[in-house]
Amino acid sequence: MGNDISDFNNDGWLDFVSLDMMSESNYDIKTSMSGMNPDRFYEHVSLGLHHQYMYNTLQLNNGNSSQIGLPLFSDIAQLSGVSSTDWSWTPLLFDMDNDGFKDLFVSNGIKRDFRNNDFLTYRKEQQEKIIQLKKKGRNLTKKPM
Numbered sequence: 001m002g003n004d005i006s007d008f009n010n011d012g013w014l015d016f017v018s019l020d021m022m023s024e025s026n027y028d029i030k031t032s033m034s035g036m037n038p039d040r041f042y043e044h045v046s047l048g049l050h051h052q053y054m055y056n057t058l059q060l061n062n063g064n065s066s067q068i069g070l071p072l073f074s075d076i077a078q079l080s081g082v083s084s085t086d087w088s089w090t091p092l093l094f095d096m097d098n099d100g101f102k103d104l105f106v107s108n109g110i111k112r113d114f115r116n117n118d119f120l121t122y123r124k125e126q127q128e129k130i131i132q133l134k135k136k137g138r139n140l141t142k143k144p145m
Helices: 025-033 038-046 117-141
Strands: 003-006 016-020 058-065 071-075 086-094 104-106
Touching: 003 086, 016 086
Parallel strands: none
Antiparallel strands: 003 016, 016 058, 058 071, 086 104
């Protein structure tokens, strides 16, 4: 959903944070897995694409590799306790309390989860029942030829 780049540990290397929409509650995680399709997930993996998970990342810059010259990063979001921040919109890394270290501010959007798949399944079943009842009702009102 959002990203920010900053040197949050004051080591001279730019680190970054990237947010996704993952709840802290196991129940909410299980009922809002709208994008989770195991067959599609493994189809993408079998095509050589990387595993994708809906978690925030807090990427600590470890400096440049001496062998390839590219920067190396470690994802420390779970260690830092910021891997799941619900319906997050954007992160902001700045020194909020003037102690010389960057703080992470995460703005969140929607409190109630409207992506609850249990409810969506229930609603679809109820809609199908209504459609079937309407079809039966139409058949009963048709005059025989």
